[in-house]
Amino acid sequence: MCGRLDQNDISRLILNFDWADEVFNRSQDEDKVNAAPGTYRPILHLDGEALFIDDVHWGYRSAWAEASGKIPMAINTRLDKILNRYWKPLLKGGRAIVPAKGWYEWTGEKGAKQPWHIYRTDGAPLYLAALVGHGDVESKTANGFTIVTAAADGGLLDVHDRRPIALDAADAAMWMKPDLPADEAAHILNSLAVPAEAFTWHMVDKAIGNVRNQDRHLAEPVPG
Numbered sequence: 001m002c003g004r005l006d007q008n009d010i011s012r013l014i015l016n017f018d019w020a021d022e023v024f025n026r027s028q029d030e031d032k033v034n035a036a037p038g039t040y041r042p043i044l045h046l047d048g049e050a051l052f053i054d055d056v057h058w059g060y061r062s063a064w065a066e067a068s069g070k071i072p073m074a075i076n077t078r079l080d081k082i083l084n085r086y087w088k089p090l091l092k093g094g095r096a097i098v099p100a101k102g103w104y105e106w107t108g109e110k111g112a113k114q115p116w117h118i119y120r121t122d123g124a125p126l127y128l129a130a131l132v133g134h135g136d137v138e139s140k141t142a143n144g145f146t147i148v149t150a151a152a153d154g155g156l157l158d159v160h161d162r163r164p165i166a167l168d169a170a171d172a173a174m175w176m177k178p179d180l181p182a183d184e185a186a187h188i189l190n191s192l193a194v195p196a197e198a199f200t201w202h203m204v205d206k207a208i209g210n211v212r213n214q215d216r217h218l219a220e221p222v223p224g
Contacts, residue, residue: 003075004104004208005035006117006219010042010053013099013125016169017044020051027053033219034104036211037075043130043145045096046176056096056132057144062086063135066142073141077131079150079165079189083182090131091182097172098128098147102219104208105160105201115208116159117219118201120166120194127172129165129189148189154196166194 007013008031017023027042035041040055058075065071071086082091102119103126120126128147135142152163167175171192175185202221207213 003037004211005041005098005100006033006102006104006119007031007035007041007098007100008033008216008219009101010099013101014044014053016125016127017051017173019173020046021049023051023053025053027055029055032214033216034208034211034214035100039211041098041145043096043098043132044127044172044176045132046178048178057140058146059141060090060131060133060144060146061141062133063137063139063142066139073144074146076149076162076164077146078162079148079186082131082148082189083186087131088182090133091185093178094132094134095176095180095185096130096132096145097167097176098130098145100126100128102126103128103164104204106209107159113206113209115204115206116201117204117208117221118156118159118199120198121200122198125169126164126166126194127169129167129172129175150189150193152196156196156199159201163196165189167192168194 037058043056059073061073106113108114130145130147132145148165149162208218
């Protein structure tokens, strides 16, 4: 799963999208080393050839699901579910990218869990595939986003059995194209995700578990 992000240095993370005809940065949120679900976070999306950076609620539930109360808010969406009836409308018209430096996972037993910071070994930005709602009602969840995840493989299995799907900048740009058919968008995620061997990870301070803690040193390694 992906339930906490390192979104420090957003301005650097979006430099690979200077090909866009226009870039409109409407984000008002600050960089965070410890970004949590339930908050508004900057995401990237295309409207024509213009790139927009907007603050969107991390957590999605359709308007009808919210009204019925039968489906909980989702912060992650499984790749093997994105073509089903609930998610396919977003796959068709709500593809976005969440820029990040890394994400966090926890291992160990309850009460003694150890957090890990996961990031690209080469230091390149992560462009996480996301689905965002465009609800016709004033609802933060109907207009929220969810990060697409897949089964972990390789060494990533050591820290969690699922991982967010990260793309290279060129593939992220293609994923966001509004005219890309849903089936082709799903193919991108199934075939072009950054592989497990491109990542590394280290233990970090347990203080990262408190979402109020935002000191940059919290992403740095601690002794094992």
